[in-house]
Amino acid sequence: MNTEMPRGSTPGPGTPLPGQPMPGAPGGPGMPVGGGPGAPGGGMQVPDKAGGLAIASLVFSLVGLLCCGVASIAGIILGAVELGRINRGESSVKGRGLALAGIIIGAVVIGLWLLIAMISIVTGGFAFEFGT
Numbered sequence: 001m002n003t004e005m006p007r008g009s010t011p012g013p014g015t016p017l018p019g020q021p022m023p024g025a026p027g028g029p030g031m032p033v034g035g036g037p038g039a040p041g042g043g044m045q046v047p048d049k050a051g052g053l054a055i056a057s058l059v060f061s062l063v064g065l066l067c068c069g070v071a072s073i074a075g076i077i078l079g080a081v082e083l084g085r086i087n088r089g090e091s092s093v094k095g096r097g098l099a100l101a102g103i104i105i106g107a108v109v110i111g112l113w114l115l116i117a118m119i120s121i122v123t124g125g126f127a128f129e130f131g132t
Contacts, residue, residue, distance in 0.1 A: 053082035054095030057102025061109060069113035072106035079103035 057079035064072025079102035085091040086099065119125065 048092055048094065050095035050098050051082050051085065051091040053078050053085070053091075054098035054102065057082060058098050058105065059102075061102045061106035064106060064109040064113075069110040072109040075102045075106035076110075079106065 057075045059075070060071045060078060061075030064070065064075060079099040082091060082095055082099040083103075086093055086096050
């Protein structure tokens with residue numbers, strides 16, 4: 001079947017021009033650009049910045065240096081939650097480094113405080129003697 005139009009003729013209403021998609025076909029007239037949820041480029045858009053939990057994870061882990069590592073526990077938890085959100089696509093990948101840094105720094109801070117506590121207990125480092 002010959003689909004080419006005779007020379008000098010014009011297409012009728014609703015007839016696509018050669019090389020154009022049919023009306024209602026994907027990418028054709030009347031179809032939304034980008035498709036719906038689940039289509040490439042469609043659905044929920046993830047912001048292109050680091051998530052708040054990733055930043056909070058790093059901050060809490062660093063604050064743990066000042067308060068015997070207690071805040072570092074929260075930093076580790078927040079970092080793990082943010083990594084889960086990133087892996088599920090609910091948060092931007094840009095926060096992955098901050099979340100990992102929060103987890104790693106939090107673990108190092110807790111380890112250092114535990115080491116300091118053990119050394120102090122063994123050597124009696126926290127015992128102050130006031131002699132006369």
